Amino acid sequence: MSKQSKDGINRREVLGSGLTVATIAGTGGLATGGAGALTLAGVRPAHADEQSKINVPPGKLDQYYGFWSGGHSGELRILGLPSMRELMRIPVFNRCSATGWGRTNESLRILTEGLTPKTKEYLASIGMSTFHNGDLHHPRPSYADGRYDGRYVFVNDKANCRVGRVRLDVMKTDKIVEIPNAHAIHGLRLQRYPKTGYVFCNGEFRVPVHNDGRDLDDYKKWNSIFTALDGDTMQIAWQVKVSGNLDNNDADYKGKYVASTCYDAEEGITLAEMTAWDKDHVVVFNIKAIEQAIADGNYEEVNGVKIVDGTKASKLNVTRYIPIATSPHGCQAAPDGKYLVISGKLSPTVTIIEWDKLDELFAGKIKENDAIVGNLEVGLGPLHTTFDGRGNCYTALFIDSQVVKWNLDEALRAYKGEKVNPIKQKIDIHYQVGHVNSTLGETKDADGKWAVALCKFSKDRFLNVGPLKPENDQLIDISGEEMKLVHDGPTFAEPHDATIMPASLLKPIEIWKRDDPMFAYPREWAKKDGITLEDDNKVIRDGNKVRVYMTSSAPAFGIEHFKVKEGNEVTVFVTNVDDIVDLTHGFTLVGYGIAMEIGPQATSSVTFKAGKPGVVYYYCQWFCHALHMEMQGQMLVEKA
């Protein structure tokens, strides 16, 4: 059934632990040649009845919300399943031309207030106030007792070391914090019990903990930093300094442990060094022990954050390092609450750790290896695993370009020596799959209906769009005995990871509440200026500063013209007084690089310097009315 057995070749041989870069380049097996060898003919075509399951015809709604990573596009996306249609883009770390995210005062406050002093200083030195890009990998909805509670989705930014939070009541980003001391936040998972709680953030790369120019050439002194962020306050609770680097992580269902994969136990900084050993590790964090270390004062404070020593040399008993075959990647807790599945990447195996064994490990009753209760060969390049709630696991095989379905209980029994074959099915997909995610697969409620395989390459799967290709999110029906590939979904860079929940779990509001914290900035100024945002259309002149308060109601702005002088610092506040669902207004100022969204009953504002004298129009860019084109006004700039 597996590619390996069909071929009669165990490709593990070319991936031996003595792996070198030259070997990889030579075989082409690890590189993209592997995908090229897999033809379209390798895919079992979907039947008409399978196709019909994903049709969501006009007038019908999708059954699931999918929260999709936007990868280096920096945004979070909402998809509908099973149609796989993109329902909304939520700007987080990116700059958004349509909504003004990254340009409005409200968004800039969110984007700047959580930056570290060092970053603020650097950005100021180049005339910037924030970043305009991000690398958003892992969207994780908040939990209460192992179930999604519908409050937030947390996301990481690998590019600029940040964590963001999206409110699920309005589907907008409300907080972004930079994580000091850590470098490149990669793995991000949440505390499941009793609730979120902690947001666990992996600083992927090793740097000097005091990264101020010391130890530049002494890279053996560099460390990775693991961070627990308080998901309610978005303040950093504590950090742990570890040996090796940190890739992906996951938390248990009891609120006791978090585990993280490491692909560079060697602590190298070249590819050859990083892949030198045949073992890396999973580091396990004992949450209570770390909290106790903090309480006991066993920490170093760096840049305002308490860092506990969790390196191999530490005596604090806050971490354990479980050896794993070289360069593991995915780290996923099974919904049964008992097991953690590590995907091997360079090893063709998945390794199963039992959470409860960690009590004994930290108590010194067993050795690290004794926490491992399963180790199954699944195919080449296992990267991530998801679950169906019926005891089966689905592991993405990057090199084989397959998803393999295997049974967890049988894998445990096989590890004990029983003669069972836990492998149930392999399905070919296209190409270079990364994450695989199932409906509710990261919760107690895993329902085993659908899985998505997020593929990095898509060549020949879609119309040719030039050198840059889309990714390919493939939808797999996992509801029956057999997996069935039913849909190819092209997506812009990069659907790195996804979480999927039933539509019934969320009830977003459709019209903003006037007291929403998002409008704190306009409210502060309105109070100072004696303005009622919902009613007043007034221009306040305050020395060189001009504040223009206007309402918008289809198809007119409350102010049709206003005057300023060249060089004035102008702030325009627009309050959308329409309270009709879907009636968003916009404010675009021509030739000023300014456009912003103002949702129904929302206020948005933007500040800019008035330029050369002349007539400058503003207009509504969100279609609102038959007379939408006529929704315009003029800023008249006079000589200073």
Place this chain on the structure above:
Amino acid sequence: MSKQSKDGINRREVLGSGLTVATIAGTGGLATGGAGALTLAGVRPAHADEQSKINVPPGKLDQYYGFWSGGHSGELRILGLPSMRELMRIPVFNRCSATGWGRTNESLRILTEGLTPKTKEYLASIGMSTFHNGDLHHPRPSYADGRYDGRYVFVNDKANCRVGRVRLDVMKTDKIVEIPNAHAIHGLRLQRYPKTGYVFCNGEFRVPVHNDGRDLDDYKKWNSIFTALDGDTMQIAWQVKVSGNLDNNDADYKGKYVASTCYDAEEGITLAEMTAWDKDHVVVFNIKAIEQAIADGNYEEVNGVKIVDGTKASKLNVTRYIPIATSPHGCQAAPDGKYLVISGKLSPTVTIIEWDKLDELFAGKIKENDAIVGNLEVGLGPLHTTFDGRGNCYTALFIDSQVVKWNLDEALRAYKGEKVNPIKQKIDIHYQVGHVNSTLGETKDADGKWAVALCKFSKDRFLNVGPLKPENDQLIDISGEEMKLVHDGPTFAEPHDATIMPASLLKPIEIWKRDDPMFAYPREWAKKDGITLEDDNKVIRDGNKVRVYMTSSAPAFGIEHFKVKEGNEVTVFVTNVDDIVDLTHGFTLVGYGIAMEIGPQATSSVTFKAGKPGVVYYYCQWFCHALHMEMQGQMLVEKA
């Protein structure tokens, strides 16, 4: 059949020419209340066999490329039809976190070199070099003799007065120019014969032609500017000063005329003024006459551009103003080459103009009204019209939320007094439709297979995603006698307009050619520094400037570490030497707000200031290899 006849009410009554804002707000008919009144029950559900027509299962390709406006998202999108999947986003006027568009040296050259001196000066005064937003309305593929020739797609930016060009061989933006003198480029259409040729750009808003602070309060002296841009050189050929404002436009199939709708013949600047009269106009431009006026020296040169007087007062005979019922909007040339269809917006009519009559009009043989050969009542809020190549027209009705199919020949006959009913069918859609576009409908080859209705509102059509809703691109099967609605496609702001062509018309390359003009900047520097981009991995130190040249080949950068000093101006050039289809690399510098795409055989570069001393990683963000995570390096910043 029509909503009107069902209701027994002609809603035209509430839309009389004496229209006021108060009336609109009161009835809710013109505003969004109209959509609210249309329930899901109003839509005829699609049958299973219609659904199956749009299924493009795994392993199959779409049949059409769709070039989709990204509206105020500033990007151009490529969709596949009939699946309606988004295949690629092409950044144009926006800033793109994933590709580095708006941050790399190559993109910044394109984004800055076409700006006017005035804009450059203003941007420099606020520490910027370009805009990071745009409002892209009308994507128009280039023509040869009325057919798409596959060279370019041209796009407008209403927000910042620009026109961009996308190369269809690589599907990337290669030129952006700001249009001086004009204000807010809206309508954009192309010369169809003999080829493109001219790009015709409507400056929507009226401003003083010398917009330098004069005539701020004397708005009767303001004018709109019509621009002809040379599509090959992207230089401005000429401009025409007109009376009234300019909305949408279109060109004929003989290369003689362009026409443009005007919704403010009143030359007002308030909503009440703009809608005061019961007539507006279509202005017609005589291309040869304008070229002759330029040749004869009958122009004023403003900001380096020759402007011909085409106002109503002009004696040059370069324009004609054809009266049309108040506030027309869409302006579409039928594929038969003979007729132009004007959609009435506030009038429930479409008006048909015969191109050949314009010869007689400019010759003074007929009056303006004589160029009109049809005037048909189609329903409330006609905005745009498209065609099936079989003599039928499809007009979007914004207020009725319908598409109406009508026969052009019968409309001409009805205008002559014959008793025919040109209206063939009305189909309910959801909600607030703007453009409607058919496959090849803007060319001689209109094939009448599919049409898309681009709807501005989507409430209740998709899962609720909070106050901001997606738009809704609805796919209609127009291949038979009866229109059939088959698909709802949610899209992020704003699918303003689209053009659709068969897949066979385009053959994009998959791997960059090393001599591509896109890499001119790196080549210039490499030549100065004696570097071979495809081979060398070198650091050049040049006073305070450091130039880092490196290759990338999965899974490694050619340089794994380099040193700079705090405050150095650093430029990193990365050349992707992999020549494998879909093997794009990335370069992200952690904590520097920098990420860029480097396609197979491409070179990209970015310049930045080195910040505080310390270790800074760079990594590849486009998944490229099983060891992708390991594709990383360090910039070591030393004390100055």
